[in-house]
Amino acid sequence: MVDKIKVENLNCYYNKQCVLESLNINIAQNEILSIIGPANSGKTTFLRALNRMNDLDANYSRKGKIYLDDDNIFYMNMENLRRRIGMLFAMPIPLPMSIYENIVYAPKRLGLISNKSEQDVIVEQALKDVSLWDEVKGRLNSSAMKISGGQQQRLCIARILAINPEVILFDEPCSGLDPISTAKVEESIIELKRKYTIVLVTNNVKQASRVSDKTAFFLMGKLIEIDKTGKLFVSPQEKQTEDYITGRFG
Amino acid sequence: MIKLSPKLSQKLSYLILFLATILAVIPVALIVFIIVKNGVSALTWEFLTSMPKDGMRGGGILPAILGTLSIVMSAIFLTLPIGVCAAIYLNEYAKDNLLTRIIKLAIVNLAGVPSVVYGLLGLGIFVMFLKLGVSIIAGALTLSIMELPVVITTARGALNSVPYSFREASLSLGVSRWQTIRYIVLPNALPGILTGAILSIARISGETAPILFTAAAFYIPYLPHSIFDQVMTLPYHLYIISTQIPNMPKNVIFATALVLLMIVLTMSVLAIIARIYFRKYRKW
Numbered sequence: 001m002v003d004k005i006k007v008e009n010l011n012c013y014y015n016k017q018c019v020l021e022s023l024n025i026n027i028a029q030n031e032i033l034s035i036i037g038p039a040n041s042g043k044t045t046f047l048r049a050l051n052r053m054n055d056l057d058a059n060y061s062r063k064g065k066i067y068l069d070d071d072n073i074f075y076m077n078m079e080n081l082r083r084r085i086g087m088l089f090a091m092p093i094p095l096p097m098s099i100y101e102n103i104v105y106a107p108k109r110l111g112l113i114s115n116k117s118e119q120d121v122i123v124e125q126a127l128k129d130v131s132l133w134d135e136v137k138g139r140l141n142s143s144a145m146k147i148s149g150g151q152q153q154r155l156c157i158a159r160i161l162a163i164n165p166e167v168i169l170f171d172e173p174c175s176g177l178d179p180i181s182t183a184k185v186e187e188s189i190i191e192l193k194r195k196y197t198i199v200l201v202t203n204n205v206k207q208a209s210r211v212s213d214k215t216a217f218f219l220m221g222k223l224i225e226i227d228k229t230g231k232l233f234v235s236p237q238e239k240q241t242e243d244y245i246t247g248r249f250g
Numbered sequence: 251m252i253k254l255s256p257k258l259s260q261k262l263s264y265l266i267l268f269l270a271t272i273l274a275v276i277p278v279a280l281i282v283f284i285i286v287k288n289g290v291s292a293l294t295w296e297f298l299t300s301m302p303k304d305g306m307r308g309g310g311i312l313p314a315i316l317g318t319l320s321i322v323m324s325a326i327f328l329t330l331p332i333g334v335c336a337a338i339y340l341n342e343y344a345k346d347n348l349l350t351r352i353i354k355l356a357i358v359n360l361a362g363v364p365s366v367v368y369g370l371l372g373l374g375i376f377v378m379f380l381k382l383g384v385s386i387i388a389g390a391l392t393l394s395i396m397e398l399p400v401v402i403t404t405a406r407g408a409l410n411s412v413p414y415s416f417r418e419a420s421l422s423l424g425v426s427r428w429q430t431i432r433y434i435v436l437p438n439a440l441p442g443i444l445t446g447a448i449l450s451i452a453r454i455s456g457e458t459a460p461i462l463f464t465a466a467a468f469y470i471p472y473l474p475h476s477i478f479d480q481v482m483t484l485p486y487h488l489y490i491i492s493t494q495i496p497n498m499p500k501n502v503i504f505a506t507a508l509v510l511l512m513i514v515l516t517m518s519v520l521a522i523i524a525r526i527y528f529r530k531y532r533k534w
Binding site for chain 2: 051079096
């Protein structure tokens with residue numbers, strides 16, 4: 001398969017302190033890559049390096065290269081990059097507007113849509129893609145802050161789909177959700193694999209084994225092991241990986 | 251040292267704290283009470299809507315009311331856009347470097363400059379150097395400089411109260427920084443900015459020193475025609491009639507004070523209503 005993202009010798013620093021060290025990872029097109037590891041292992045830093053959200057922080061610095069389809073993302077226009085690599089945050093962050101406006105907000109600002117009927121089509125399609133349409137179709141104009149946490153998180157996914165990205169980053173998307181909402185979000189993620197390349201950071205080892213094709217284990221800012229999910233969970237090569245996935249530490 | 255029982259010391263400290271709080275209320279209540287009691291008899295419709303007569307001893311205070319309102323409104327009109335722009339720059343764009351720190355320090359210190367110094371500054375720059383003369387515009391410019399740091403500070407507070415996560419969510423969708431500010435941050439900070447602006451109006455309505463040399467006139471027999479006219483103003487008029495005019499009827503003085511007080515209190519009440527209204531419709 002074609003590599004969608006190539007990370008070459010990436011080093012990330014916060015306040016000059018190294019939080020991610022000489023990282024090399026390739027992520028294939030239409031693959032779900034899970035990243036597992038204990039707290040402070042650099043998972044989220046890695047994720048936020050991919051769409052350059054880290055670069056907003058004045059204390060952050062980096063070395064190395066990341067390629068998206070052979071283009072170095074550090075030379076790309078930030079808005080273009082983030083349009084192509086969407087991100088879902090740990091906590092659902094609906095914008096303070098209606099459900100409908102939440103979805104059309106970015107396409108409108110990016111100039112992707114012009115008229116009302118186009119907007120309606122995008123909203124319906126995006127909400128159907130995350131199986132939220134039936135739950136909210138009667139109240140599209142009510143505030144997005146008023147729906148449940150799980151629904152908000154799926155709305156946030158729908159919002160990303162509306163700008164039609166190529167890659168979607170998930171940063172512990174279910175950490176605040178109950179099991180049923182979690183199952184629904186996971187369903188959406190697997191469903192999305194057909195069209196998008198997905199990187200999923202999770203604290204939930206079982207979640208990684210349920211949804212991903214490949215899994216990477218991070219520890220203390222280093223990539224310890226990366227392999228096909230089936231293989232990594234059955235016969236990990238490294239002792240630390242085995243300890244972590246069997247729950248002996250972390 | 252006398253040792254009090256825990257129960258007694260608890261009661262005593264409660265009492266002291268409560269009395270200190272009451273002490274803050276008494277002056278306000280007294281001011282309102284005394285001014286209303288002495289001034290309400292002279293407060294008629296005619297008093298509000300006619301020109302002064304008999305060397306200010308009779309007639310009304312219409313030119314002073316209009317003068318104060320026109321200066322204050324012009325000042326806020328000048329200072330609000332500049333203050334909000336500066337606040338956006340400082341809060342959303344400025345990196346934490348030496349220049350930013352100097353700017354912030356300057357703003358803090360600007361807020362601490364005595365108001366009579368602003369009056370002298372206005373006299374020097376606007377009245378004399380820019381040859382605007384003693385006029386509404388010179389007074390408004392002086393007041394707007396004085397109010398700028400307050401507007402910047404309240405606007406920054408309002409911008410800060412918009413959760414950072416909204417900015418992140420918007421940026422992560424590829425929306426530019428300016429569009430994020432324009433469509434997410436500003437609309438949600440607007441209530442706070444407006445409330446601060448209304449309170450600023452209340453605050454500068456009563457200022458005397460900055461307009462003393464820049465806008466205020468002792469007596470003008472006609473209403474202002476343009477922003478380059480000198481005007482009578484309420485605070486200065488109050489000063490004149492209480493100290494410069496012999497045999498001034500007491501109730502007219504207090505009625506003038508009452509009008510000034512009512513303008514300020516109306517603004518404060520408006521700000522409170524605005525805050526309650528916006529809080530009700532806040533979406534997060």
